[in-house]
Amino acid sequence: MLKELKVRDLALVAESIVRFGPGLNLLTGETGSGKSLIIDALSLALGARGGADQVRYGADRATIEAAFDGVVLGREVGKRSAARIDGRAATPGQLRELGERLVALHGQQEHHGLLDADTQTELLDAYGGALEMRAAAAAAHATWLGALNALRDLEQLRARGQREEEYLRWQLDELRHADPQPGEDEALAAERIAVRHSARLAELAQQAMDALHEEGLARAAVAISSAAALDARLGEQAERLDSLAEETSDLAAAVRRYVELLDSDPGRLEAIESRLAVLDGIKRKHGGSIESAIQARRRLELQLGATEDLDSAVAVAEAEQRNRRAELDAAAGRLTKARTAASRRMEKAVAAELQGLRLEASRFGVALRPLAEAGPGGAEAAEMMFSANPGEPIAPLAKVASGGELARVMLAIKTVGVGADRTPTLVFDEVDAGIGGEAATQVGIRLKALGERHQVLVVTHLAQIASFADHHLVVEKAPGRDGRNVVTVRELAGEDEKARELARMMSGGVTPKAVARAHELLEEAGRPVR
Template identity: 40%
Template sequence: MLTELRIADLGVIDDAVVEFGPGFTVVTGETGAGKTMVVSGLGLLLGGRADTGLVRIGASRALVEGRVTTDEAFTASVGAVGGVVDGDEVLLTRVVTSSRSRARVGGVQVPLPLLADVVGERITIHGQSEQLRLGSTERQRDVLDAFVGPGHLATLASYRTCWARRRAATAELAELRTQARARAREQALLEFGLGEIAKAEPRAGEDEELHAEARRLQATDDLRLAARAALVALAGDDDAVDDAPQALGLLGAARRALAGGAAEDAQLAALGSRVDEAAYALGDVAGELASYLASLDADPGRLEWIAGRLAELQGLTRRYGPGLDDVLAWAERAATDLERLAGSDDRIAELEAAVAACDSELAALAATLTQARRDAAAELGRLVEEELVALAMPRARLEFAVTSLDAPGPQGADQVTILFSANPGSAPAPLARAASGGELSRVRLALEVVLAAGSEGHTFVFDEVDAGVGGAVALEIGRRLARLARHAQVVVVTHLAQVAAFGDRHHVVHKADDGQVTTSGIREVSGDERVTELARMMAGLEGTQAARAHAAELLAEASGQR
């Protein structure tokens, strides 16, 4: 329940506080005083779009605060967004500036859609826009669904969940099917590349090894001359005619020279040992040089094979990477991509099975929804007709026609249309075409009264619910609003005294004009002040005794019927 509303610098309202209680509260005032700002302020608390033009002239921002009592479910919703409940109430805040709008729930700033989600289940605003919405088949279906009850709404939620799941699956399936050719082309290219690489069987670093071997084979003659010269210098040349000195021979002479004095001097013996080591080392080198010379072979066939192998490897690097390591890395990625592409076909099969399962589930749920709607349609139409009789439309006929859609949609397989006729001589037609503005207001009120049985603790706000009516019809509207207020909190902005007289509380929006700026405030009236306001509303003659007497009589009659 809404307990308090504060409005500051919104439209013509400077700073006003309205206290609400249970039951029926009416808000009245002269034309242009700012009555609608009460509804506009509540709309902002429900996450409605902020019009920066509503910020009062000369003010930097507009502020709307509302206090709402909580129950267990509402407390949980507030706690879920991090808000704080003060006792049994939560504070809702909306601030509008020229450049931005902010909302808070329980002291915590929240996005506007979240504000609407948290508060929207507690407060419903009905204005002229709601009358227009009632003319749509979507809204008419929502009304019927609300009447059917919680079990039906749970089935509808399950249907919507399944519908969303099917839509996601079909979208993914369509994308996979659309891309099938592209996947086939990609798969063929990957398989061809992997086949080339597998056939070549490259090894990491193989190209560098082959380049080194090729360079060695191409320089065989130079390498042979160098190794031969080194070997001759170390061990001499058996084919030489002269006896040229060589390193191993000279070391042998040195060893023999030192061996003669080694027994006499330990230091000389140590030097002899070192010469021995050098001789052994040079002997090893000479042996390795001899083996090296024996292994050197120009082998033109080998060189030709290397050239061919390098050409093969270069073909791979041209297509799959700058180096052989990059080619091998590409092959690893390609193998992974092939697995993914092969898995797409499996995914298509999974999605087709999922869509088929959803279709079966949706068909069953849709049938349940259709049956529930058709079962409830006649009862709801009958109850609304009874209310319309009391609203001075005794000959009106209203029915909820449930027909099948060409194809199921996100709300089921049904189209719901309210058919209406105000007079027996005219055939029922869609409500949006058949009802006048005043008739549409009464149909909407009749629906709310019928649906109110399941709205304990809810707050209904009506703006201009009495548009286009007057006299006895206005009295019946007042009675029906009072009846609705037995089950829920009702706030009505009205210009008819016949409606205002049924309120449990009466607030008046009054304005003051200093010649430059119009300022409005809100105050509660009772007793003589309320009689004066009702007299003004009826004839604009609040000062005459006749007007006051009529107003007092109207107030007494309404009080006796509440």
């Protein structure tokens, strides 16, 4: 969950700390107040591209810090940019990779991402619980591709003769000398952290041992045991104290063994760094990972071992390629079956949601388009189909949906797939594009329901949606001390304050009539949905 967003010198935001809570968080404010700046700041913290043009005039750089449960992501943009994870230097790519597991952003650009075939296929797989099958198909494809490449390498080697044997042997000798082991780089990276902090770890462990070796518990056990000899009612307490004393002794021994195993040898860190440098060089030359380097070694051994009998080696490689291809086809077939069943369920579920979102005449479908050949994503791609009006043929979503319709389709998909979506925080910007009235109320109901399973952040200009907020944040723009406009964010504290903001959103002013209607909206939003 996103707990806090700190922003300094980003566009019109001089300095702001925005705190979010669980459930549905709504951001509102007058047009041009800077609501989008808060989403922009969060996007930067999640690894989006940034530039000097986003820095507040007169400042050297803009800084953003997003605090989540268990991790803090930081970003600086300006003439020189920087990224941090828990205060340690990182790259924007690493922020993006981690951010994708923490936050799902759904703005106008992200809604347009819904038009992408890969995105649509992934949404179907997530809805149908087929992500593991998809991963299995991807693994089978990678294995088959490796076998196919090995076959092609052998065929090329047979055609080339011995021209490149010397170079291949040099590559193999280098790999054999390095002898990379599966997972070795990850294990060494973890050990490097422990060695770097060995002194602190030993100090903390010693403190724990000192505390565990205190004799107070042992004395208490002796005293209670003596008392139990005089009064049997203390027998249970005596047994429990004996057990605690024994457990404490075991814990102290375990901590002592841990301290003894800590490696404080300064030469060990140098050895780890040296080994990691060797492994990094091997990975750069052979596919970017330890696993690909190990595969390269096996392939080279096969190539060089087959120079005397290449015809036989090619036959073996052909059989291996056929077997791996059969495994890929089987994995892709299982995925196709799961997608076919999921597409029918998804069609019905999304269509029902769209009815509630005031798209009563719409139709929704999922077509599975066969690919020329099974790939890492299976043997087909999903294409979402849509028709908003009666009498119009159903067509690809990318060709027929307006911005408002697209936003509601995305919301419907998120609503029906809420159980499969593991992303803790969902962000919706402009989900209310092109809607109003009852459709806005229905959008609010569904956002509220999503808030029961996720933390949800929404930027909206519609009072009907804002009335459902668990936490209502208002974005305001006003002249600062230097006369320049400054954007601030604050949470509305009580129902009266929320009603005044809803009144402003509905009528542009805070009139008694508008405030009364706002109170009605808040009351209606608080009623159970049937």
